[in-house]
Amino acid sequence: MSGAVIDIRGLETRFGTNVVHRDIDLAVEAGQVVALVGGSGSGKTTLLRQVIGLLRPDAGQIRLFGQALFSGDARSDRELRRRFGVLFQQGALFSALNVLENIAFPLRELHWIDRDAIHDLVMVKLAMVELEPRHAWLMPAELSGGMIKRVALARALSLEPELLLLDEPTAGLDPDRSEAFVHLIRRLSSQLGLTVVLVTHDLDTLAALATRVAVLGEQRILAYGPLEDVMKVDHPFIRSFFCAERTQRVFARSRV
């Protein structure tokens, strides 16, 4: 596959009179791990929701795998949506279904895989996210925060997506769990050859995962490139975000 997995051109977003994005261009190549960072209210999550197709931009175009969402053809839209998986911030597990049914849900919706194969698939996915088979019968309300993220990740991966979108993957996890989860994401994305886009403001996650960083601010992309290059950009926000002392500590740690 060649060309950009995500191609955003001239995107503009307004909430009432409040302009969130103005003329944003962004291209994510296959195999990249791109981190979207920015201050609170800079529209990171909004941008992610537009990529997923939960929100429609006011102007501009977003193409996934060279294809536009909202093409008007329900079938091709559905096909396109099956090519990416999303990990929501709170996991968004269906609380009425247990872990097994949650992960099996997208597979069952395909209506052509038999029960045994679905069961096998779920068990393999559970092992991939380092959960035990016995966890399959727990309800989401019985899971810890870290387990919810893992189950949600397993569900996001159940349709074998090529693109994985993560909204604050480590928010609400303690440092230990968050590190383990980042490690897991990194392992899976390289094992499965995924393209990953994540929204985060956790520097540890950023340093450990991202091959490229896009900084959102002042309604546009302030900088986009490998972390080293982005850190050199002279801009007040980038300076305060990356170059504070704590940041240097984090990066010093991650280099070791």
Next chain:
Amino acid sequence: MKPPALTVDGPATQHVVNLQGEWTLKGLEGRLETLRAALRSPAVQGAPRWNLEGIDRIDTLGAIVLWRAWGERLPTALDAGERTRDMLGAVAVLESRRRASAPRKSLAELLVALGGLAMSGVRQVSDMLVLIGQLVFDVAQSVRHPRDAPLREISANLFKTGVMALPITALVGFLIGVVLSYLSALQLKTFGADVFIVNILGLGIIRELGPVLVAVLVAGRSGSAMTAQLGVMRVTEEIDALVTMGVPRSLRLILPKVIALVAAMPLLVLWTSAAALLGGMVSASIQLDLSYAFFIEKLPEVVPIGNLYIGLAKGLAFGLVIALVACHFGLSVKPNTESLSSNTTRSVVAAITCVILVDAVFAIATRNIGLPG
């Protein structure tokens, strides 16, 4: 994209199974059964050598299909790329997981579940008693320290459950009055007992129909809203937040709802009964030529005032029952969507059932009051 395919090459005793194409979720769609059948065929099963180099891409499903066909182990002679081997390694966990299934329930556990059911019934009653007791304390607290009384909340609830319910209760009441009057008039006409329409409507509506009608409407309208509100507050931990700030949840959340509904219900009963009588009056004047003046004049004569008091008392009692049931179910919501929806349903059903029960008690207790003859 090349579809997944399987060919068998080589001399009879030294078959080589060649796999090509995309052994992925997308590639296997619609071809799963044919490939499985091909994998089961004797020539393939007996083949000593497998060549997977031709596979372009393989994902979990493809690996599972092969793994199962091989009987949960790798063939002795296997040529495969690194990616393919990785994927096969990932599904190798399945061997021990095959029989992982939901834990079965033993007889003892079923017995325990039955006991649990009975205990939960007992708990419902005791929780309700605790709730009522707590409310008594809250009332006492509010009387002793008027500053703690949740007046704003009471006023807000009064508006929501009372004022906002006026249009719908009036409409339903009016229509029921029209229907009742119309159907009764048909019968009364045949006996020439037209004037008794006032007795029938007056007694029936003021004593029985008005209060019950309002109770059913309010249980569906306000009772469900109360349960859902408390339930969502539990799900989002708002109730816990209130408690940690030292604000007693029953005083701030339950008491205002109960007081407001107890205050609003008699007024709603009055309002709805009036609307129903108006509907009956309109219908009677059209069908039986009974003048409005005659109807209004005759009403106090044939319906003793006791009936009105019974109707109002019923409204009071029904309001208390509905609010208590709604709050009880709201507080017992567990933090998931299923529990929220089932508790809201149970709240409405239980409230209406309790209202009918209380109505029956009223019917027996007041059998000597306000009835002519």
